[in-house]
Amino acid sequence: MKIPFRRTVARMEGYVPGEQPRDGGFIKLNTNENPYPPSPSVRRAILAEADASLRLYPDPDATRLRRQAALTYGFDPSRVIAGNGSDDLLAMVARAFVGEGDVLCCPVPTYTLYDTLVRIQGGRITGVPYPGDYSLPAGLAARRAKVTIVASPNSPSGTGVPTAALADLADRVPGVLVIDEAYADFASETALSLAREKENVVVLRTLSKSFSLAGMRIGLGFGHPAVLAGLNKVRDSYNLGRLGLAAGEAALRDIGWMEKNIAKIRKTRSALLSALPSLGFSPFPSQSNFVLAKRNRGRSARPVFEELKRRKILVRYFDTPRLSRCLRITVGTDDEVGALLAALREML
Numbered sequence: 001m002k003i004p005f006r007r008t009v010a011r012m013e014g015y016v017p018g019e020q021p022r023d024g025g026f027i028k029l030n031t032n033e034n035p036y037p038p039s040p041s042v043r044r045a046i047l048a049e050a051d052a053s054l055r056l057y058p059d060p061d062a063t064r065l066r067r068q069a070a071l072t073y074g075f076d077p078s079r080v081i082a083g084n085g086s087d088d089l090l091a092m093v094a095r096a097f098v099g100e101g102d103v104l105c106c107p108v109p110t111y112t113l114y115d116t117l118v119r120i121q122g123g124r125i126t127g128v129p130y131p132g133d134y135s136l137p138a139g140l141a142a143r144r145a146k147v148t149i150v151a152s153p154n155s156p157s158g159t160g161v162p163t164a165a166l167a168d169l170a171d172r173v174p175g176v177l178v179i180d181e182a183y184a185d186f187a188s189e190t191a192l193s194l195a196r197e198k199e200n201v202v203v204l205r206t207l208s209k210s211f212s213l214a215g216m217r218i219g220l221g222f223g224h225p226a227v228l229a230g231l232n233k234v235r236d237s238y239n240l241g242r243l244g245l246a247a248g249e250a251a252l253r254d255i256g257w258m259e260k261n262i263a264k265i266r267k268t269r270s271a272l273l274s275a276l277p278s279l280g281f282s283p284f285p286s287q288s289n290f291v292l293a294k295r296n297r298g299r300s301a302r303p304v305f306e307e308l309k310r311r312k313i314l315v316r317y318f319d320t321p322r323l324s325r326c327l328r329i330t331v332g333t334d335d336e337v338g339a340l341l342a343a344l345r346e347m348l
Contacts, residue, residue: 008122015116025104027339029330030314032155032183032290034212036333037266038247039257042213045250046243047208058242065245068252073192078225081232082248084239086174086182086206086219090149091117093178093202095234097147099125104287105145107137109322111155133158134284141172148173151180153187156318156328158286163191170198176227179203185210185262186269187287195222202227209289211251211258218248263288269331274340279344281327295325311343 018031022234070077090113098104100122106114108127115125122271126145128137136155140148150169152161169179181203184190195203202223208214218240221228240248251258272291277282281293295301305317305327316328331337 005266006122008119011115012119015113019314021314025312027313027332027336029332029336029340030316030328031214032209032288032330033214034209034261034265034289035331035336036261037213038113038212039251039254041250041254042247045246047133049242050171054242056242057238058240058245060238062240062245062336065218065240065248065252068249072252072255073222075196075222079195079222081221081223081228081235082240082245083219083221083235084244085208085217086180086204086221088115088179088217088236088239089204089219089221090114090178092221092231092234093147093149094112094118094121094123096230097176103143103145104147105140105143106149106151107140107154109156109318109320110149110151114149130154130157136161136165136169140169141174141203144174146175147178149178151182152191153181153183153286153288155183155286155288155290156316156323156326157292158183158288158290158328159284160187160189160287163189163194163204166191167198169193170201174198175200177201182206183209183288183290185258186265186286186289192222195224199224199227202231207248207251210262212261213247213251216244216247218244218251265331268334268337271334272329272331272337275341279341279348281344290328290330292326292328295327298325300324302325303341304344307347308340308343313340313343315340 047267065082066077066080069080091099094117098118098121101125103126104118104123105126107130118125126143128139150161153246166179177200179191192203194201202221205220271343273283276293280296283291283293302317308315
C-alpha cells in the first residue's frame with residue numbers, strides 16, 4: 001500500500017529522542033533530566049487534582065499557571081503563554097511563522113527538533129556554524145529569516161550567549177528572535193528581560209529540567225501580547241492537562257526548592273568539569289545541567305559511549321562530523337557522576 005503522506009513528510013527524518021531504557025539498573029546521564037525530585041508541593045497538588053474533576057476538560061487558557069508564572073518572573077499575564085513542554089511552544093512558532101519555502105535561521109549544531117518542525121511546515125533551516133568556542137556566530141541577521149532561534153544555553157554544547165549579544169541580534173534581525181532558555185536556570189544570566197523590552201523577542205522556558213518535571217510536559221513562553229496572540233491561534237486546544245496545570249503552578253510557587261536543587265547540580269557540574277581533562281576529555285564551559293566533552297585522542301567517541309552503555313551508564317553520542325569525538329553527559333547526583341568517572345578511569 002502506498003501511503004499518501006505529504007511529500008515533505010515522506011522525505012524527512014523524524015526527531016530521535018535520547019534512549020529511554022526499558023529495563024532497570026542504568027545510570028541515566030543521556031537526556032538531561034534532573035536527578036532530584038520536584039517540590040513536595042507538586043505531589044500534593046497533583047493528588048488534590050486527581051479527583052472526579054478529571055472527567056472535565058482543563059482550562060484551555062492555563063489561566064492560573066500563567067498568572068503564577070507572571071508573578072514569579074515579573075510579567076503581565078498577557079505576556080505569558082503555556083505549552084505542553086517548550087517543544088509544544090516551538091511547534092507553535094513553526095506553525096505561526098514558517099510556511100512552504102520559508103526560512104528559519106539558527107546557529108548549528110543545536111537542538112535538532114528545530115529542523116524537524118520546520119521541515120514539517122515545508123520550510124527550511126539555514127544553519128550558521130558556531131565558531132570553535134560556540135560564541136554567537138556572525139551573519140545570523142544577514143540571512144533575513146522570518147524566525148531566528150538561538151538556544152542559550154545551547155544543546156549540545158552547554159554554552160551560553162551573553163544577554164547583550166542577544167539584545168544586539170534582536171535589533172538586527174528582520175523577523176522574530178526566539179531565545180530557547182530550556183536550561184537557563186543553570187546559567188549565570190537570562191535573557192527574560194528582552195521579552196519585556198523588545199517586541200520581536202520570544203523567550204521559551206520549560207519546567208522539565210530545573211523544576212524536575214520532565215514527566216509532566218510544562219512549557220512557558222514570554223513575549224509581546226501581539227506575538228503571543230498569533231501563537232495562540234495555532235495552539236492545540238486544551239494543550240495542557242489538569243494534572244500538568246496543577247503541577248506547574250505548585251512548582252512555580254515553591255521556586256526555592258528548585259533553586260536548592262540547582263545549587264547542588266552546579267556543584268556537581270564543577271567537579272565533573274574539573275575531572276574530565278585527566279581522563280582524556282576536553283569539556284566545553286557549561287552553563288547547563290550537562291557537559292559536552294571532546295575526546296582528546298581517537299577519531300570517535302563512539303567506542304567510549306558503547307563501553308559505558310555495556311557498563312549500564314548511558315550518555316549521549318551524536319554521530320555527526322563535528323560532534324563525533326564528543327559525549328554529552330548529564331550532571332546527575334554525586335554518586336552517579338562518581339560512577340561515570342570511575343568507569344572512565346578503568347577504561348583509560
